[in-house]
Amino acid sequence: MxxxxxxxxxxxxxxxxxxxxxxxxxxxxxxxxxxxxxxxxxxxxxxxxxxxxxxxxxxxxxxxxxxxxxxxxxxxxxxxxxxxxxxxxxxxxxxxxxxxxxxxxxxxxxxxxxxxxxxxxxxxxxxxxxxxxxxxxxxxxxxxxxxxxxxxxxxxxxxxxxxxxxxxxxxxxxxxxxxxxxxxxxxxxxxxxxxxxxxxxVSCLSAPSRDILSGTGFDVHAFDDKGDMYLGGVKIDSEFGFKAHSDGDVAIHALIDALLGASGMGDIGMLFPDNDDAYKGIDSKALLKTVVTKISNFGFLIVNVDITIAAQKPKVGSYKLPMRQTIAKILGIDNARVNIKATTTEKLGFIGRGEGVGVIANANLKYYDWTEI
The missing domain is CATH 3.90.550.10 (Spore Coat Polysaccharide Biosynthesis Protein SpsA; Chain A)
Structure with a gap:
């Protein structure tokens, strides 16, 4: 040497x-x-x-x-x-x-x-x-x-x-x-x-793996009697908002973590610290757009996402389609590849007592296939 x-x-x-x-x-x-x-x-x-x-x-x-x-x-x-x-x-x-x-x-x-x-x-x-x-x-x-x-x-x-x-x-x-x-x-x-x-x-490069990369995100936010409620990028008719540093959109926060998990890029707190005033009150859709851009830059394509909203209140059934459409547009995928589910906890726990909302999200990614150019 x-x-x-x-x-x-x-x-x-x-x-x-x-x-x-x-x-x-x-x-x-x-x-x-x-x-x-x-x-x-x-x-x-x-x-x-x-x-x-x-x-x-x-x-x-x-x-x-x-x-x-x-x-x-x-x-x-x-x-x-x-x-x-x-x-x-x-x-x-x-x-x-x-x-x-x-x-x-x-x-x-x-x-x-x-x-x-x-x-x-x-x-x-x-x-x-x-x-x-x-x-x-x-x-x-x-x-x-x-x-x-x-x-x-x-x-x-x-x-x-x-x-x-x-x-x-x-x-x-x-x-x-x-x-x-x-x-x-x-x-x-x-x-x-x-x-x-x-x-x-160039002759030495092999094609990207066709593996599907999966990630899970989970987030909860308590209710606050101040501010508007946003969930899945959509304004919800509710007497409550969320206690949060940003706008508190718990569904998008869980989705961001799922995307970051699938790409191996850490978690939402690493990218958008809750002690940074730059993100105080920010629209969570803007955070999601930033993550989608970063994921794309780093060679990933989004396959599909699945989001489960657990809430005793408010009722979100009528908002599922607008959520699907809003998120799909940001992710750059078809509406059919964004699934939104809603459930209650049968009045059990803090969600069942009507103190807040919890969301679980799953995301699947694949590598950009440069051999198809």
């Missing part, structure tokens, strides 16, 4: 990917793409440490999957790399992008074999087509398509990035700062996933 750290950049927003799903969360069987790439490279045994940059929204969820070193990235690739380099204590660092997912072990070996020969080792591909720049045909033999991963001397790379100028790769920054680079022939199969159509050009 060389004195070498691997930095994988995965903090991007996937703005060019043209999908609700961030490309780093596409599933390879059960693994998100970023974990698949990291695990694959870790198995080579070339690295003493692997650092993964992540966006603020993703980092806590990423930590649930593995024990790599995670660093919050930034809005640009270069700033994300600067953040990661603060945790690099090896003499050399290899930097790659999660989107370059099918790097072979032989390709890595060819790069690492040059360690120490230059400040930066840069793989490239030759250009075979005619190249025209600013209406002038130029010598294509002088044009190189630069790839990652790139192998750099850590101290040199850190110094090169101490600038306000933005570079699209490490070697350009190093050369601009007076350092040296050596080019080696790259690998056609190390194709970078930028656009969704690029998935058809």
């Amino acid at each position: 060389s004195d070498l750290t691997l930095v994988l950049l995965a903090a991007g927003s996937s703005s060019r990917f043209e999908s609700n799903v961030k490309k780093q969360w596409l599933r390879i069987e059960h693994k998100p793409l970023w974990q698949f790439v990291a695990d694959r490279l870790q198995e080579t045994g070339f690295f003493k440490k692997i650092i993964i940059t992540s966006s603020f929204d993703d980092i806590e969820f990423m930590k649930n999957y593995s024990d790599y070193t995670f660093i919050e990235g930034s809005s640009t690739r270069q700033k994300s790399l600067e953040n990661a380099l603060k945790k690099v204590d090896s003499e050399f660092v290899l930097v790659s992008d999660i989107a370059r997912s099918c790097i072979s072990e032989n390709f890595l070996k060819s790069i690492i074999s040059k360690i120490g020969k230059s400040d930066c080792i840069v793989p490239f591909l030759k250009v075979t087509d005619t190249i025209v720049y600013d209406n002038e045909t130029i010598d294509r033999d002088k044009v190189r398509r630069i790839q990652t991963p790139q192998l750099s001397r850590t101290s040199v790379l850190k110094n090169a990035l101490k600038t306000d100028e933005n570079f699209t790769d490490e070697s350009s920054a190093i050369v601009a700062n007076g350092g040296s680079r050596e080019f080696i022939l790259g690998e056609d199969d190390a194709h970078k996933i930028t656009y969704i159509q690029d998935l058809n050009k």
Whole structure:
């Protein structure tokens, strides 16, 4: 093992990917793409440490999957790399992008074999087509398509990035700062996933698992003689509201927990703490919309949900259809995939005494199938 750290950049927003799903969360069987790439490279045994940059929204969820070193990235690739380099204590660092997912072990070996020969080792591909720049045909033999991963001397790379100028790769920054680079022939199969159509050009990725992922949510709220009552996203004709930090929509709160449970994303209190004034009195439908967006970004599709409302009062039978329609619209699924049930507790317990309402929700998810594009 060389004195070498691997930095994988995965903090991007996937703005060019043209999908609700961030490309780093596409599933390879059960693994998100970023974990698949990291695990694959870790198995080579070339690295003493692997650092993964992540966006603020993703980092806590990423930590649930593995024990790599995670660093919050930034809005640009270069700033994300600067953040990661603060945790690099090896003499050399290899930097790659999660989107370059099918790097072979032989390709890595060819790069690492040059360690120490230059400040930066840069793989490239030759250009075979005619190249025209600013209406002038130029010598294509002088044009190189630069790839990652790139192998750099850590101290040199850190110094090169101490600038306000933005570079699209490490070697350009190093050369601009007076350092040296050596080019080696790259690998056609190390194709970078930028656009969704690029998935058809990579060969090492398996289809996502077809397993159904289930989650359960449960919540209760006591009645309050102040405020309006909202249940399942619908205003209920009642003399009571709910005691709660938000609007107290116990059905949507239970549903959120079911969705978070199925996706492995924790619980409603982790995302929307009840001691945060930002959520005081908030419409619970807005919280549900936020969760649905996050679930979609992280590569899940909602299959169906089932909600059971336990209430001695108020009577909610006439509201079940509006609840179904409201929730289905937020979830982006057909009305038929949202089931609403209502029951009493036969006057037993706090619900039976008319002191509040309890709700149990179940949700089923599946992975977004990128092979069907």
